[in-house]
Amino acid sequence: xxxxxxxxxxxxxxxxxxxxxxxxxxxxxxxxxxxxxxxxxxxxxxxxxxxxxxxxxxxxxxxxxxxxxxxxxxxxxxxxxxxxxxxxxxxxxxxxxxxxxxxxxxxxxxxxxxxxxxxxxxxxxxxxxxxxxxxxxxxxxxxxxxxxxxxxxxxxxxxxxxxxxxxxxxxxxxxxxxxxxxxxxxxxxxxxxxxxxxxxxxxxxxxxxxxxxxxxxxxxxxxxxxxxxxxxxxxxxxxxxxxxxxxxxxxxxxxxxxxxxxxxxxxxxxxxxxxxxxxxxxxxxxxxxxxxxxxxxxxxxxxxxxxxxxxxxxxxxxxxxxxxxxxxxxxxxxxxxxxxxxxxxxxxxxxxxxxxxxxxxxxxxxxxxxxxxxxxxxxxxxxxxxxxxxxxxxxxxxxxxxxxxxxxxxxxxxxxxxxxxxxxxxxxxxx
Amino acid sequence: xxxxxxxxxxxxxxxxxxxxxxxxxxxxxxxxxxxxxxxxxxxxxxxxxxxxxxxxxxxxxxxxxxxxxxxxxxxxxxxxxxxxxxxxxxxxxxxxxxxxxxxxxxxxxxxxxxxxxxxxxxxxxxxxxxxxxxxxxxxxxxxxxxxxxxxxxxxxxxxxxxxxxxxxxxxxxxxxxxxxxxxxxxxxxxxxxxxxxxxxxxxxxxxxxxxxxxxxxxxxxxxxxxxxxxxxxxx
Numbered sequence: 169x170x171x172x173x174x175x176x177x178x179x180x181x182x183x184x185x186x187x188x189x190x191x192x193x194x195x196x197x198x199x200x201x202x203x204x205x206x207x208x209x210x211x212x213x214x215x216x217x218x219x220x221x222x223x224x225x226x227x228x229x230x231x232x233x234x235x236x237x238x239x240x241x242x243x244x245x246x247x248x249x250x251x252x253x254x255x256x257x258x259x260x261x262x263x264x265x266x267x268x269x270x271x272x273x274x275x276x277x278x279x280x281x282x283x284x285x286x287x288x289x290x291x292x293x294x295x296x297x298x299x300x301x302x303x304x305x306x307x308x309x310x311x312x313x314x315x316x317x318x319x320x321x322x323x324x325x326x327x328x329x330x331x332x333x334x335x336x337x338x339x340x341x342x343x344x345x346x347x348x349x350x351x352x353x354x355x356x357x358x359x360x361x362x363x364x365x366x367x368x369x370x371x372x373x374x375x376x377x378x379x380x381x382x383x384x385x386x387x388x389x390x391x392x393x394x395x396x397x398x399x400x401x402x403x404x405x406x407x408x409x410x411x412x413x414x415x416x417x418x419x420x421x422x423x424x425x426x427x428x429x430x431x432x433x434x435x436x437x438x439x440x441x442x443x444x445x446x447x448x449x450x451x452x453x454x455x456x457x458x459x460x461x462x463x464x465x466x467x468x469x470x471x472x473x474x475x476x477x478x479x480x481x482x483x484x485x486x487x488x489x490x491x492x493x494x495x496x497x498x499x500x501x502x503x504x505x506x507x508x509x510x511x512x513x514x515x516x517x518x519x520x521x522x523x524x525x526x527x528x529x530x531x532x533x534x535x536x537x538x539x540x541x542x543x544x545x546x547x548x549x550x551x552x553x554x555x556x557x558x559x560x561x562x563x564x565x566x567x568x569x570x571x572x573x574x575x576x577x578x579x580x581x582x583x584x585x586x587x588x589x590x591x592x593x594x595x596x597x598x599x
Numbered sequence: 600x601x602x603x604x605x606x607x608x609x610x611x612x613x614x615x616x617x618x619x620x621x622x623x624x625x626x627x628x629x630x631x632x633x634x635x636x637x638x639x640x641x642x643x644x645x646x647x648x649x650x651x652x653x654x655x656x657x658x659x660x661x662x663x664x665x666x667x668x669x670x671x672x673x674x675x676x677x678x679x680x681x682x683x684x685x686x687x688x689x690x691x692x693x694x695x696x697x698x699x700x701x702x703x704x705x706x707x708x709x710x711x712x713x714x715x716x717x718x719x720x721x722x723x724x725x726x727x728x729x730x731x732x733x734x735x736x737x738x739x740x741x742x743x744x745x746x747x748x749x750x751x752x753x754x755x756x757x758x759x760x761x762x763x764x765x766x767x768x769x770x771x772x773x774x775x776x777x778x779x780x781x782x783x784x785x786x787x788x789x790x791x792x793x794x795x796x797x798x799x800x801x802x803x804x805x806x807x808x809x810x811x812x813x814x815x816x817x818x819x820x821x822x823x824x825x826x827x828x829x830x831x832x833x834x
Binding site: 169170173177180184495496498499500501502503504505506507509592593596 | 653656658659678679682683684685686687691693695697699700701702710711713714715716718719
């Protein structure tokens with residue numbers, strides 16, 4: 169028999185017993201549907217986290233904090249040279265930085281001495297009161313302390329130029345309308361005024377040029393300011409008053425980009441041993457990813473169990489079909505159909521069932537998932553632009569379909585073998 | 600002058616069952632069937648007539664003796680060649696029709712050609728021509744289930760005929776039909792033998808049907824008791 173005839177015949181036979189085929193396909197549908205959705209969730213979240221990390225452009229930095237000394241014998245005695253005052257507030261910015269003791273200049277020098285550390289930059293914190301544009305309404309604004317070392321995911325404009333002597337600002341996208349700009353593009357290049365109160369209670373304004381408009385994201389909230397702007401703001405805030413030794417909540421340590429992952433881990437261990445907390449961006453996200461991977465793994469396991477049950481369904485369906493068509497098989501063999509062709513015919517029927525189940529399941533999952541993803545992005549997840557909780561990748565969908573078809577084929581080999589081995593005479597006599 | 604021998608069976612026998620249950624369904628049967636003959640294999644149920652047909656049609660292999668088709672020893676052929684030979688040389692008509700339910704008449708008729716690997720167009724043309732010859736052309740697209748018994752059996756004959764076989768085996772072809780429609784089916788079969796020279800081998804217990812054949816082979820308990828056309832007296 170010609171292969172295309174076998175295939176056509178298999179497809180035709182599949183639809184001869186519609187109810188039975190439908191029920192078998194339904195079992196596969198459940199598996200395909202679940203697998204497609206869980207894989208999409210995994211891909212969606214992974215993709216989001218990856219883009220976030222990539223957009224930060226900070227894969228060669230440790231976020232360093234001072235870990236509070238773990239004391240077992242009561243309060244730590246005060247020493248003006250080494251002790252630093254803790255403000256007890258949560259450091260803004262990156263997740264995981266948490267509350268900590270400030271870092272002193274001495275700490276920064278110590279950090280810079282580690283092998284593999286290229287540079288250590290303290291993150292200055294500037295508490296801006298408001299932002300306004302050409303005398304319009306004033307809005308509160310937070311400048312993200314790590315914005316000068318990381319990149320933002322831009323809607324318009326360009327990244328902060330760290331070496332620039334101009335005071336540069338990146339605005340969060342939701343300030344564009346509020347400040348009275350027509351759109352993100354028209355905000356670029358304009359000068360806004362930042363209001364700041366110094367330690368003596370006097371309010372000043374500092375001009376800053378808008379160089380970019382950024383999307384809010386999981387890792388960078390608030391506005392971004394380059395070093396020049398932040399330093400200027402800090403200066404104004406200090407109002408020439410000596411506030412004692414410089415203290416920083418966090419510092420950013422750039423490490424040698426040629427270091428291997430293992431060396432980075434070692435370096436991190438050394439820094440931690442010296443009483444600092446050092447985390448790469450990946451570390452901070454790794455926890456999130458591990459949890460998500462775990463959840464997806466469990467869901468996938470359920471989907472596989474569903475598929476296994478479906479496989480037995482296929483075996484059962486096709487065994488019944490072989491039994492029912494005993495005489496037909498006998499006739500075909502009597503007419504010269506070879507056992508191999510009979511085997512292929514029944515295997516193809518299993519494959520057709522597998523393809524049907526997986527295609528319908530994946531298709532339904534994509535339809536429902538896209539709608540769900542859209543609704544979630546517009547509703548509960550609106551705060552995280554760029555996050556599509558369900559990401560359907562053609563490659564993985566194809567992979568799922570192949571997997572299910574392969575399972576269907578394997579399940580079909582048992583009945584197909586039974587059909588191929590039938591003796592034509594016995595089969596023709598079968599009542 | 601003898602016509603060319605199509606089937607030549609020499610002392611073939613077949614046993615079924617195991618151990619003490621074992622019995623000989625067919626014992627030392629020798630017969631030669633020439634091209635264009637119309638042979639009836641007659642016997643009661645259990646006489647071994649079906650077994651003989653299965654052996655002659657290469658659906659089963661004899662335990663003893665030799666069987667040659669067109670002068671070729673069947674034992675020398677591979678399974679693949681046997682299948683091909685059955686497909687090309689033989690047509691089958693069964694008492695129970697064996698039409699695939701829910702499938703059109705045309706698809707049922709083209710089955711042997713499909714198995715042979717003939718392209719769809721040629722299959723269709725050939726099947727329609729055969730159906731035309733049997734006055735079934737207008738039923739080509741009907742569901743095989745919806746036909747009357749007589750029509751079904753003629754579809755089965757069309758299916759047997761479509762591959763242009765040299766031999767048609769008919770196993771109780773009228774067993775499921777009433778006298779009138781059975782008569783039509785018989786006429787159709789004999790016409791094929793008469794007009795086209797197709798060798799017809801009919802297995803039946805119906806002596807009336809058998810009497811319409813030019814040669815009758817009577818079987819009892821797995822052995823030939825009489826053969827009206829034994830080689831010596833062949834017409």
